[in-house]
Amino acid sequence: MPIVERELDGFTLPTSSPKSGSLIKSFELRTASEKGRFKNFVYTLSFPLPNVYRILLIGPDRPRPPHDNVVLADKPLEFKLTSLDQAKCSATFDFPTSGSDELDGSGRKRELELTWKEHIRLYVYEHIGKEKVRILGDLPNRSYALTEKGIMRHWWIEADNLHLGLGEKAAPLDLSNRSFTNHGSDSAAYDAYNTDPLYKHTPYLISTPKPTKEGEELVSTYAIYHPTNSGGIWDVRRLHDDPWGFFKAYTQDYGGLEEWVLVGKGVKEVVRTFAEIVGKPRLVGRDWLGYLASGMGLGESDHPIAQELLSTWPDLCKKHDIPCSAMHLSSGYTVDKTNGNRYVFTMNTKRYPDFKGMVAHFHKTGIKVVPNIKPYALQTHPHYKRLESADALFRDPVIDEPVVTRIWSSGVGDNEKGSWVDMTSEEGRKWWAEGVKSLIDLGCDGMWDDNNEFYLHDDEFVSQTSFPHEISSPIEGKATVGLLGRMINTELMNYVSHSTLEKVHPDRRTYVLTRSGNVGTFKYANSTWSGDNWTSWHNLRGSQAIQLNAGMSLMQSYGSDIGGFGGPLPSPEMFVRWVQLGVTHSRFCIHSFKPDKEDSSGAAQTNTPWMYPEVLPIIRETIKWRYEYLPFFNHLMWLSHKEALPSTAWLGYGPFASDPVLYTPEILEGFDAWLGIGSILVCPALFEGQLTREVYFPKGGQDDESLYFDLHAPYGRYRAGSRKTIATPLEHFGLFAREGAVIPVGKNYATVTQQEGPSRTTPDGVDVQLENEGGLVGLDDWRGIRIFPSTSGKTFEGQWVEDDGISAKPSKTIIKIVYTGKEDEVEVKVSFVENGFQTLWGKQLDVLLPVGDERKIKGAKEGVKDGKKIWTVSIA
Template sequence: MPIVERDLHGWSLAGSAKPGESLTSFSLKSSSSATFQGFTFTLSFPLANAYRVFVTGPDRPAPPHDNVIYKGEQDAGCPFTIRSIDEQKCQAVLAFPNQSPTHLDGAGRERELHLEWSESLLLNVWETNRNGKVRLIGDLPGRSYAMTEHGMIRHWWIERNNLHVGLGERAAPLDLTSRSFTMTGTDGACYDAYEGDPLYKHTPFLISTPRPEPGDGPESLPSTYAIYHPTNSVATWDIGRWHDDPWGYHKTFVQDWGGLEEWVLVGKGVKEVVRTFGELVGMPKLVPRDWLGYLASGMGLGESDKPIAQELLSTWPDLCKKHDIPCSAMHLSSGYTVGEDGNRYTFHMNTRRYPDFKGMIKLFHKAGIKIVPNIKPYMLDSHEAYDKLHAANALFHDPWTKNPVKTRIWSSAVGVTGKGGWVDMTSPEGRQWWADGVQSLIDLGCDGMWNDNDEYHLHDDAFICRNDMPVNMRNAVKGETNIGLMGRMLNTEMMGKISHDTLIKNNPDRRPFIVTRSGNVGTFKYVASTWSGDNETSWKNLRGSQAIQLNAGLSLMQSYGSDIGGFGGPLPTPEMFTRWVQLGVTHSRFCIHSFKPNKVDPSGAGATNTPWMYPEVLPIIREAIKWRYEFLPYFNSLMWSSHLEAEPTNAPLMYGDFASDANLFSEESLNGFDAWIGAGRLLSAPALFEGLLSREVYFPKSSPKDTSLYFDLHAPYGSHAAGSRAIVSTPLEHMGLFAREGSVIPIGKSVNTVTQTQGPARTTHDGVDVVLESEGGVVALDDWRGVLIFPGEAGQYSGEWIEDDGISTKPSVSTIHVSYSATKDKVTVKAQWKEHGFKPLWGDKIHIMLPYRDERKVEGAEQVMRGERKLWFVSVS
């Protein structure tokens, strides 16, 4: 259906302004016709490197939301200067606020906003850099701001040569240019990782960054910008796919309901606009350390009736021990909620399948395995609480029939649905029902919550929600409101909040953990982790999962992964499963999860992907999972960087210091699968095609003069120069993995570990102590720390990482700074406590490890051996 587009036009200056005047906002009013009377356009600078636009009218209220947490704009904001103004010609030039030399936006680049309003509004931002004066972002003349039936539409010029990334969870490839996307969430089970849209999340945050020319240095690049619309309404983004003469190619944002709130963030690169986005909406939650290891799951385990699910699940710790597979958590699928009629009833306990649910959890806790149960925000009309919630007006209502909304919801077997509805979390009674249910699971010993099926895919914008909210909504509307304006996923956010608040209420000193399948931007104020939903087993979807991972990370979903081996479809082949595990252990979230209704796997665990399901590749799978645990101190520190600085654990190669490398913007690179695990430190080069035993790898450059080395972490342990290409070996036993010269990588033991001998890291909230190795268990103390360093033939290097107990809500933190220098004959290392609030079990001794085949001596350190590997003791001073 074509978009009905009514251009907004005929504006006049609201108030007075004169050259040289310093203002905090610039406003225009629509005055030319009765149609647009009462519309206002307001431009302000809440941040020194961001401006905000509001366009609202009598029937276009500003979008209600609480997605923006930044409070500074409630004060005076950042004043800007009117450089020139001509009310007769309806033109003004506004200067960006003065930039601080230390501000992340970067000093020395003069920017102006040119505003015209003689007919339609026209806003262009110009920047002066080494290449002269260039347009950074500009509106499409005559079509910049317009109305749709209930909402707004925006058109801009498109920089056809720019790279566009972000928008949350988007199908591959990484580059979003010349594509269109729907901003809403849906249950996209078994989606195509290259074609699927929409998927599960709602993230209207688009980044546009310039592509460098060969020989460009970082100082030559124009700035990067991002556009963010905090609305929860359904919307669409078209990024240059729309070609419409006489305007040509352009990019377009269509918002279904409400007036427009638009933020434009400016920075020196993708890294800096992502950081600003984090400051605006909230940095990613700090993930508990227990959820950084192998996360087990599987619907086949929890669905079993013969043997009953509890008997089957209770063998899991012993199976992990038997196969020597460390495991940190078990996702308990919704089979525990199945009633006698075979349907799922949220917060109902199937006592036939689980006669002693609490005892089963204690068994897992002794093995160091946390439990997170699946909970769903909908109910069949046969649910025992349905009538109560109906009577309390805690269900969505149809404004025409005045009855609760009933739709088809997944109820039992795959493809089987029943009649029911979603619980309205904007109602106090709906939230209380959710809190009571979460509380019941906490009382049984559950450690976190798995908010699932929470897309709220109601099919009519006119459906009514209560809109009785427990948070301060910006631009709040009063009373019962249609979900078109409020946004479906505001309910997803409230689910996350109530799960979060209930966990905190019970265990205020423990870091809460919630994983969600869906979410708007506000959801992640409360939810620590998410994943790419119900994917399907195929090589194509394995490959596509990497680009989805990277765009999600750039959109602040930085504890993210895919269901390893594929959720739906056939069982993966041994080779495919191995490659998926090898990729998955490099991601910020590593979970093997599936539902395979068409075949029973060889392990006897039902239709479930398990690490040991193919004995012929079990040694390779085991090695990959143990690698994840060995590198867990590194991943823990990366999650701290995410929490503090909005740095994604998994980043595209052109991120950060590498934005000037033109090779990283080629189609070959952008359509490829290589990525950083910690930008500028570890380079992953996965093998994602069947039978791929070797492949070419390009090694990124941070500048045209960069000569850094990349050290191969697998045999033959060679090195490669930045800017070079090489054919590397990728036998089934491993993918490509390289450390950049100068890196500092902390590692630990290759088993599940705890950071305390006593306390919350050792004792679960139900009072169960983890059984340690010394007591016959499989969990070790985190009492050894190695540090991988990568010196060249000569040079000086430094790096640091963060340690904490991994469990506390307000943890004490230690930061260890390592500096080292190298000559042809020796390496000198110095380690210092930058902060020393947390006292790690490894004390003050770290073990320095040089690259394989590097026989240089570490000066001033004591040499020891660990297996066949030479190490050196160094004290942290």
């Protein structure tokens, strides 16, 4: 859509206006003009939270965007109108103070300055000592403009700030000096540094100042969030126009403006505030944190049939000693036997003569099953006429017929005519729920909602506006795709998948994996990934920055297709490095489709852990490392769910935000990250032939002299703020635990948390077979705890969460450990903070000191497990 920018001006106060010094819940301006395009526009300012203000700008043909991307109750807070000068058309306001420390933590006074004599202009100030410093502000005389059917916003730009967020955006991490499209696309074979958009729609931009020296006091971080589902563009200091110079701008294609501005002491506080507004990440089940396999090549086979090939998977895992937690079934099970097209919610009984029996076979070995489902129907789909007659397809108003477009149908690049199913229609959702229920009845554990970008190619197409729950600014009758936004359908697709799973198995945690999504999607889907990436070292490197910005955008069970989805096979070295990076991400899945035309089974070039025998020992050890640290990942998912903390985080997150080195180009354009903020520093090797590399060890404050312990090289100790060249042989990547870390570990293979119960028995009634019964899984009946004490006598404290990993409303146990390191011994005290879930390991913990640490643990029993020295302690 061409941008025709028309400046929006001429506002005035309503007849009855508040007085200076009064407490108000909103401040309103209206357009002075009584004719033309600016008639009856209303600007409203309010505070939903003490550190958040909201602007609504709506007019007769610019309604408030319809959405349900906000979960915060609409209960505006009182704030003080400190001054009002009607002659000068200006007012100032204090931020509310009640409760601000909880989400903000700065304790600073903040105020807004609003003027409207010629154009609306809003500035935000913060008092730092005796100074009054501007945090952000509108571009003077150009703050708001109308486009053809939407709104355009302009702000002055902080040239030295770091910009983050926007969901799933291409590398590098810093989004400054670039432009980004706000909607999702099927971006198969994308370039991880250049392609935009990718698959998600997240109009939420963070701006944080960069320290230039240690101990520097900085202004607060802020984020701007637009909850609309309409498409748009964010320009982050890419545009330049005299007399304004450089600026940042947001263009929204349709509707009026709803804008939330979040202010906090740092990125961590702003992300937590964002979660309070839109909802915290859903809790992911424990079994979805292990190795997630994909059988796309296997599932597409006719000779031998796919079911026979897939059923060999557990035996292959056992043969190669590779633990596995879940199998993703591609849409090959829906391929029509006669024409090769994919018809969602149908079954190819030739390839899968006993689908339910195959699922039960996987369940017996402890492997969950999640099938691929797609929200469209080809015109030859057996359900197409039903959907068409029920008005459950998008319509073209020009010809008053269903929208028909080209949709992926069979092989790579193949497409046929078909239609997207309108999830805003009651009949569309009913059909989807019936299909999901049919797969649940066959034993499936979750749903893989795929190909769901709803990339309709005309904003003037129309759809129904029937919603299963309340939304803001509901619309009667039909509405255009442009105003509703394409991905409100993605959200509703995930909503139906989630609610159907929940209805059938109310006691179990739902699992919905989605490729696309808007902000509201993640109320229902609890996992996602970066889509159909292309195999290359370049894209491997770029995947890390995408991961980090996605995590700060609350996509915190996230990963990439290990080894690359499309393109050539990765080399053995590249595959090893991709697996090594992938096991540090919250979602670890090896997924690809690399067909070999010379192999009729289609299986030969699917990425598998054992595809290169020469590196299989390294791959095996790396995947087993993931399982050993599974209790830690489970705890990190609890932190994500409760506190919105990303498990894989940017180095400058939280207490490390004041380290100026972390804002230098070499670090921002690098690939290091936290696994658990302040716990493990991950330093991957992502260049071909990279056998050494330099590492910088972040500081958590000006006086921080903490140690970092090398988890690979015995006796390796490095001081915070130092640099070190480390070895990165093919056998391992760089991992460093920070002094004071508390890291729970378990067995290095798949386990269940209960002898009896939902962890042991799958939804279809199949009991998981344990290793002593010939199965692939064991009991989670041993817990180790890795601690990292210095010799200075400093005391550290940490805790972690245990639960069954599967219940919808889980009981949990929280264990606290306090430890002090002295020259000749370490003192350790462990206690229950909460003891609601009865773990299989009871009240005994084995404490592991860093490799090479020969000190005793006071009062503990010394022993050896798997060749490692342990110290057994009892929980008080």
